[in-house]
Every structure is written in C-alpha cells, then in structure tokens.
Amino acid sequence: MARPLSLQARSLAAAGVVLAAFLALAFFALDRAFYDAAQSALRERLQGYMYAYLAGSDTTRAGALIPPEVGPDPRFDQPSPSGLYAGIVGAKILGSKDDHWRSPSASGRDLPFDADLPRGPAEFRGPVQTSLGALFVLAQGVDWNSSNKSVLHLTFYVAEDSATLRAQIEVYRRTLLTWLGALGIALLLLLLAVLRWSLAPLRRVATDLARVERGTQEQLGADYPIELSGLTGSLDNFIEVERDRVKRYRNTLSDLAHSLKTPLAVMRSQLESDSEGEALRWTVLEQVGRMDEIVAYQLSRAATSGHQTFAAPLLIEPYAEEIVRSLEKVYASRGVLCEFEIDPAARFHGDQGDLMELLGNLLENSFKWARRRVVLHASALPAGARRAGLEFAIEDDGPGIAEDKVEHLLQRGVRGDERVQGHGIGLAIVQDIVKAYRGEVQVDRSPSLGGARFKVRLAAR
Numbered sequence: 536m537a538r539p540l541s542l543q544a545r546s547l548a549a550a551g552v553v554l555a556a557f558l559a560l561a562f563f564a565l566d567r568a569f570y571d572a573a574q575s576a577l578r579e580r581l582q583g584y585m586y587a588y589l590a591g592s593d594t595t596r597a598g599a600l601i602p603p604e605v606g607p608d609p610r611f612d613q614p615s616p617s618g619l620y621a622g623i624v625g626a627k628i629l630g631s632k633d634d635h636w637r638s639p640s641a642s643g644r645d646l647p648f649d650a651d652l653p654r655g656p657a658e659f660r661g662p663v664q665t666s667l668g669a670l671f672v673l674a675q676g677v678d679w680n681s682s683n684k685s686v687l688h689l690t691f692y693v694a695e696d697s698a699t700l701r702a703q704i705e706v707y708r709r710t711l712l713t714w715l716g717a718l719g720i721a722l723l724l725l726l727l728a729v730l731r732w733s734l735a736p737l738r739r740v741a742t743d744l745a746r747v748e749r750g751t752q753e754q755l756g757a758d759y760p761i762e763l764s765g766l767t768g769s770l771d772n773f774i775e776v777e778r779d780r781v782k783r784y785r786n787t788l789s790d791l792a793h794s795l796k797t798p799l800a801v802m803r804s805q806l807e808s809d810s811e812g813e814a815l816r817w818t819v820l821e822q823v824g825r826m827d828e829i830v831a832y833q834l835s836r837a838a839t840s841g842h843q844t845f846a847a848p849l850l851i852e853p854y855a856e857e858i859v860r861s862l863e864k865v866y867a868s869r870g871v872l873c874e875f876e877i878d879p880a881a882r883f884h885g886d887q888g889d890l891m892e893l894l895g896n897l898l899e900n901s902f903k904w905a906r907r908r909v910v911l912h913a914s915a916l917p918a919g920a921r922r923a924g925l926e927f928a929i930e931d932d933g934p935g936i937a938e939d940k941v942e943h944l945l946q947r948g949v950r951g952d953e954r955v956q957g958h959g960i961g962l963a964i965v966q967d968i969v970k971a972y973r974g975e976v977q978v979d980r981s982p983s984l985g986g987a988r989f990k991v992r993l994a995a996r
Contacts (some may be wrong), residue, residue: 560721581693594681600626611638622648626690648692652676662697669697715752798822848882851913872910880915904933924995930981930988946980
C-alpha cells in the first residue's frame with residue numbers, strides 16, 4: 536500500500552490546487568478586463584480620428600466635398616497597407632468623378648466602406664475579416680450643412696488593423712503570466728513556511744512521544760498550543776495510567792510471592808517435623824486457608840483497572856441496585872434496608888468492575904454492621920478540563936468506628952470484629968482502588984444515622 540501523505544503534504548497539495556484555480560480565474564478575469572479596456576481605447580482612438588477628419592473636411596458652393604489634405608496620423612497617408620484606413624461615402628469629391636473618398640492607405644483596396652448609414656451614433660464592429668486582415672471599423676452617418684445651404688448626408692469610416700490590439704494583448708498576457716507565476720511560487724513557498732511553523736507542535740508531540748517510548752523522557756510537557764493542550768494532557772494521563780498499571784501488576788506479583796512465603800515455610804517446617812497426622816492436617820488446612828485469602832486479595836487488587844483517561848461514564852444507580860438486591864437477600868434475617876440518594880448527574884469514569892468492587896465492599900461492610908438502615912449518597916463534583924468528579928458516601932446505623940481505630944481498620948487483613956466472618960481485605964481493596972483513581976477515602980461517624988460513614992471522593996479532571 537502507498538504511504539499516506541503527511542498533513543503538511545496534504546495541506547500544501549490542497550492549497551496548491553486552490554491557488555492554481557484562483558490564479559487561473561484571476562488571469563482570465565484580468566485578461567478579459569484588459570481586452571475590454573484595450574478595445575474601448577481603440578474605439579476612442581478611432582473616434583478621435585473620425586472627429587479629426589470631420590474637422591478637416593469642407594464643401595464647395597456647389598456641394599462638392601473637400602477632404603482633408605493630411606490625415607490625423609501619418610499612416611493614413613501611406614499608399615501601402617499601414618494598418619490605419621479612412622473613407623467618406625455620400626458626396627461628390629472635389630476634383631474626382633467618384634462619390635466616395637479613400638485615404639491613401641485605403642485607396643484601391645477592398646474595404647467595408649460602402650454602406651450608407653443613417654444619421655445617428657457611431658457603430659463599432661470588429662474584428663471584421665477583409666483582404667487586409669481583421670479590422671476594427673468605426674462608422675457614423677452625419678448630415679453636413681454645405682455653404683449653399685444644402686444638406687449633405689455623409690458616412691465617415693475609420694478602421695484599424697486588429698494586429699495592433701493583438702500585439703498589446705500578447706505582451707500583456709506574457710507579463711501577466713510571468714507575474715502571476717512568480718506570485719504563485721512565492722505564495723506556495725510562503726505557505727510551506729507557514730505550514731512548517733504551524734505543524735511544528737505536532738512534530739514536537741511525535742518527537743516527545745518517541746522519547747517517552749525510549750524512556751529518556753517522563754511526560755510530553757506542557758508548553759504546547761492551546762489546541763493541543765487537551766490532547767497532550769490526555770496522552771500524559773494515559774501514559775501515567777499505563778505506568779501505574781504496570782507498576783501495580785509488578786507490585787502485586789511481588790507482594791503475592793512475598794505473602795506466600797510464610798505459609799509455605801510453615802507447611803514445610805511441619806512436614807519436616809515429627810508432627811502427628813491430625814496436627815499436621817489442621818496446620819496444612821490453616822495455611823491453605825490463609826493462602827486462599829492472600830490469593831483472593833491479590834487477585835482482587837490486580838484486577839483494579841484504575842484511572843482511565845478515555846473511560847465511558849457509568850451510571851451509579853443500576854450497579855448499586857444490583858449489589859443491594861443481593862445483600863438484602865443475604866441479610867434478610869436482620870431486615871436491613873438500603874436507601875438511595877443519588878444525583879442523576881453522578882457518573883463513574885472508570886472500569887465497571889472497579890465500580891462494582893468499590894460499592895460491593897463498602898455496602899457489604901455497612902450491611903454487616905447496620906442494625907436496620909444503610910444509606911447510599913452519590914453526587915457529581917464540578918467538571919474539570921475534561922470531565923466531572925464523583926463523591927459518594929455509604930453510612931449505616933451501626934455502632935460506628937472509633938477515630939483511633941480507623942487507621943488500623945484500613946490495614947490489610949484487619950477485621951473490626953474477629954467474630955464477624957470475612958477476610959479483612961475488603962476495605963484495603965477499596966483503598967487500593969480509590970488510590971488507583973487518584974481519589975481519597977474518609978471514615979467518620981454518620982451525623983444522621985450515628986453509625987460509620989465511608990466517604991469516597993474522586994476529583995474532577
């Protein structure tokens with residue numbers, strides 16, 4: 536497969552196409568404007584020649600036309616084709632038998648100077664194909680008051696070869712093409728420089744990511760344009776989450792190996808001793824049970840997904856209802872009921888398993904110690920740059936937890952009462968999950984129910 540074009544190449548190619556189309560349209564518009572202007576100037580020039588012939592002509596008492604001796608331009612007086620031609624139709628010419636007059640340049644040539652036009656505005660035509668080539672012709676019919684008080688109807692003709700206009704157009708087009716081409720190249724070079732400068736932050740992101748992959752740089756940095764700050768911030772969070780996850784897996788394996796050493800050593804020492812079968816059996820069962828608790832805890836801890844930059848938001852109530860329905864069946868003999876006070880805007884941005892683990896451990900702990908009531912509160916925190924935070928609290932009407940025992944109770948493997956069934960790892964798992972999501976856990980006394988209150992706060996991002 537062909538290698539995809541870079542953003543710079545795509546932008547330059549698109550801009551090049553647009554610029555080429557713009558310059559082509561500009562060339563067409565300017566060329567057309569210059570052609571119209573040049574043609575208008577040619578007509579005005581022919582009109583000036585015609586006025587000069589009108590001013591230089593006269594009539595005799597007999598009504599004969601006396602044409603001007605010299606034309607307004609020397610080319611009219613050249614006997615050879617000169618590019619400028621004039622003629623008068625409609626009157627007897629003094630000293631000639633003809634009823635029309637031609638300038639020396641038009642004498643004896645086949646030119647469209649024969650029509651007798653009525654009096655009125657000048658008519659401009661062209662280019663008209665003749666034996667002398669393409670000509671622009673200006674003709675006008677006039678009524679001439681002669682000296683014998685008679686009126687002569689005359690038609691004046693003036694023509695110019697179109698080669699003069701074509702030469703002007705060709706010179707203008709060459710000049711215009713040169714300048715527009717130079718302008719196009721200059722604009723493309725300028726655009727290339729602007730694109731390189733504008734895309735420099737993206738290239739720096741790619742460079743920084745490569746450095747992060749090589750381990751020579753911890754984060755992408757913060758000095759990026761505002762349009763990229765959200766992207767780079769999310770990438771930094773993603774990198775940090777992945778590092779935390781790898782670190783958590785490594786620590787979990789290390790803790791698991793370390794935790795299993797003691798029960799294995801106990802079983803080995805018992806096997807190597809002269810212990811009787813029954814004592815050995817109970818020792819092995821005890822250590823296997825302990826190992827089962829350790830493995831269960833470490834697996835639960837390793838399953839914690841932790842803070843996720845691109846996690847979809849999860850509703851709180853459906854998962855809480857599922858957990859509470861199960862707990863109310865388990866503790867049905869005690870008649871414990873759970874109430875919800877959940878903000879509809881509250882969302883958990885993370886893994887579904889982590890949410891179930893958090894709610895499950897905290898609700899189960901409250902159901903164990905509650906007399907009759909458990910209340911779950913959940914509310915959304917003000918949104919940060921990317922998403923809102925979450926705060927929820929679970930409180931019960933049980934005996935509560937003394938302040939001096941809170942820190943001890945949150946340690947791994949510690950239970951509030953050894954007579955109550957459990958492994959003593961639920962609250963430690965909660966702590967690990969909340970820490971993975973960069974939150975905090977607070978334990979105090981419920982102001983409304985009087986029992987324990989566990990408050991979890993996951994800050995906005």
